Amino acid sequence: MIPILVTSGKGGTGKTTVSVNLAMNLAERGIKVSLLDADLLAPNTHLFLDVNKERLREAGKMLIPLKVGEHLEFMGLGVFIPKGVGVALNYEKTADFITTLLKFVKWSGDYLIIDAPPAAIDVNVKLFKELRGRARAVVVGEPHPFAIEDNLRILDLLKFFDIEVRALVLNKYNMYQEELAKQVMAEYEAHAKKYGFRVVKIPWEPRLQTQTVPELFDELAEAVVG
Ligand SMILES: Nc1ncnc2c1ncn2[C@@H]1O[C@H](COP(=O)(O)OP(=O)(O)O)[C@@H](O)[C@H]1O
Ligand SMILES: [Mg+2]
Numbered sequence: 001m002i003p004i005l006v007t008s009g010k011g012g013t014g015k016t017t018v019s020v021n022l023a024m025n026l027a028e029r030g031i032k033v034s035l036l037d038a039d040l041l042a043p044n045t046h047l048f049l050d051v052n053k054e055r056l057r058e059a060g061k062m063l064i065p066l067k068v069g070e071h072l073e074f075m076g077l078g079v080f081i082p083k084g085v086g087v088a089l090n091y092e093k094t095a096d097f098i099t100t101l102l103k104f105v106k107w108s109g110d111y112l113i114i115d116a117p118p119a120a121i122d123v124n125v126k127l128f129k130e131l132r133g134r135a136r137a138v139v140v141g142e143p144h145p146f147a148i149e150d151n152l153r154i155l156d157l158l159k160f161f162d163i164e165v166r167a168l169v170l171n172k173y174n175m176y177q178e179e180l181a182k183q184v185m186a187e188y189e190a191h192a193k194k195y196g197f198r199v200v201k202i203p204w205e206p207r208l209q210t211q212t213v214p215e216l217f218d219e220l221a222e223a224v225v226g
Contacts, residue, residue, distance in 0.1 A: 001034070003102075003112045003135040004224055005127070005163060009150025011041065011118040013140045014171035017208050018220070019115035020048045022138070025214040025221040026111060027071035034065060034109030037076025038098045038127065039117045040089065046078045048212060062106040075105045076115070095126040102130065111225065119150065128161040136224060139197075140169045143176045143184035155195060165197040167223040172204040198223040 006019045016039070023035045037045035051066040051074055058064060065073035077097060081087055089097065114135075117123050137158050141147035151168065158165055168188055173181050188199045200220045207213050 001107055001109055001112050003114055003131050004166075005114050005116050005131060005135050005137040005158075006140060007116040007124065007137060007154060007158075008118050008140040009147060009152075009154045010141075013118070013142055013147065014169070014202070015039065015118065015140050016042070016045050016048070016115050018138065018140050018169055018171065018202070018217070019113050020045060021208070021212050021214050021217045022220055022224065023072055023113045024212045025217040026113075026225065027069060028214055029221070030071060031111065031225065032109045033072050034105075034107040034112040035068075035072065035074045035076075036101060036105075036112060036114045037074075037078055038101070038114050040077050040087075040094045040097070040123065041117050043076055043078035043081065045076050045115050046074065049074055051079075059106060062104055063101075065105055065107060073107070073109065075101055077101075091122045095123050098123070098127060099130055119154070125157070128157065128163060131161070131163060133162040135163045137163050137165045138167050138169060138220065138224060139165060140171055141188075142171050143173050143181040145180075145184070148184060148187055152191070155191065159195070165195055167198045167200045167220055168192065169220060170199060170201045173201045175204040 006015050008015050023033045026033045037043050049068045051068055065075045068074050139151055141151045192199050
């Protein structure tokens, strides 16, 4: 099983949207996919999936992921926290929670897509360490100068932990000034050469706010599994 970390330099850039749609896209190709919501800041991945949180089952000491259709399974932090309940977990507990889900869920996918917390915070660093040398990454950003600054830091960190970046998603690229988007694209392309990843554009698409539209993610899927 190959872990695919979906991460970003800052929050709210589209990690959850990308994670769920990428997972659906791969599953529709008949690839077995596992999806882990590891973003304790906003564990909301399950909202896009038809999962029944009451049906948690275990086998031996392993937790069975929730089935979402024929080729997709899911587990995430949101499954354990009832709606409307605030949780105050410190860094250690959060990081342990994520590591536990990585190790003690009976994943059966060929790929494990991880919807990660944003930015170079301590929880992420623990996750990068855990996945050192064996994961691929997708970095999600919007075409804005702030995003470049933040994403370059994440790219550097991923390199340090020997995590292979496969794609940088330029999300909602058509929502920004055309000139700005072009400028950002050019800067990312220069880094893409250096790091060896693809820059994949995803448009602002209102349907993505309420449902999955996997067909928009073909290019990303090919960059990730090839
Ligand atoms: N390409 C897109 N088109 C339209 N809306 C999007 C797109 N990507 C993300 N969004 C919306 O932007 C917001 C933040 O996206 P989300 O995936 O939750 O980001 P993150 O997981 O990084 O916090 C959500 O309301 C989501 O529906
Ligand atoms: Mg999210």
